[in-house]
Amino acid sequence: MGLLREGINEMIATTQGNAAPMGFIFRNESASMVLFKGSHTEENIRRDGWVVANVTHDPVVWVRTAFEDLSADAFIDIEAEGRTMQRLAACEAWAAFHATVRHETAETYFVTLEPLGGEVLDPSVHPHNRGFAGIVEATVHATRFMMGRDPALRALIDHHLAIVQKCGGPREREAAALLEGYII
Numbered sequence: 743m744g745l746l747r748e749g750i751n752e753m754i755a756t757t758q759g760n761a762a763p764m765g766f767i768f769r770n771e772s773a774s775m776v777l778f779k780g781s782h783t784e785e786n787i788r789r790d791g792w793v794v795a796n797v798t799h800d801p802v803v804w805v806r807t808a809f810e811d812l813s814a815d816a817f818i819d820i821e822a823e824g825r826t827m828q829r830l831a832a833c834e835a836w837a838a839f840h841a842t843v844r845h846e847t848a849e850t851y852f853v854t855l856e857p858l859g860g861e862v863l864d865p866s867v868h869p870h871n872r873g874f875a876g877i878v879e880a881t882v883h884a885t886r887f888m889m890g891r892d893p894a895l896r897a898l899i900d901h902h903l904a905i906v907q908k909c910g911g912p913r914e915r916e917a918a919a920l921l922e923g924y925i926i
């Protein structure tokens with residue numbers, strides 16, 4: 743299905759005026775998301791019925807979008823299915839989806855996705871970098887750590903940030919410093 747491959751694709755989800763890291767699930771030929779209640783992303787998807795999956799390898803964008811809002815000029819309008827949606831201005835690729843809430847638990851919404859179109863803007867390849875991967879991992883744990891300050895999660899964050907220092911470049915180290923600032 744276009745950009746998505748089998749499993750969980752970690753991407754930056756854009757909704758109206760908002761961006762956040764989210765998992766786009768692709769299994770058995772169908773795409774879906776599990777949205778924890780309380781985020782801007784789930785609120786916007788339930789209201790508007792669309793989401794755009796963005797590919798970016800900028801580690802600072804991963805940390806920033808997990809913890810705060812981007813300015814309006816970080817988004818570009820795109821047309822899909824006769825509607826205006828928004829992608830990241832600086833993404834490498836994007837895919838737009840019609841999103842439908844199928845069921846709800848006390849903590850989550852399960853949403854199915856139908857592809858509406860997409861584009862690869864920057865075809866450059868990225869050798870795997872453990873520093874970049876470490877930022878994504880540390881950021882997942884950090885979003886959960888903020889909910890209860892569990893010391894086990896803090897240990898996982900520190901583990902991944904140590905790998906970032908060893909294997910990352912300047913942009914990964916900048917993202918690590920930003921992340922440390924959010925979780926103190």
Ligand SMILES: Cc1cc2nc3c(=O)[nH]c(=O)nc-3n(C[C@H](O)[C@H](O)[C@H](O)COP(=O)(O)O)c2cc1C
Pocket residue numbers: 752760761762763764765766775776777778779780781782783784807808809810878881882883885
């Ligand atoms: C790599 C990664 C994957 C994530 N996947 C999900 C997800 O699938 N569903 C979800 O609800 N939150 C997920 N999160 C957490 C959200 O990004 C986080 O709650 C964020 O603050 C939501 O921002 P928003 O309020 O602007 O939507 C993920 C975080 C990271 C770093």
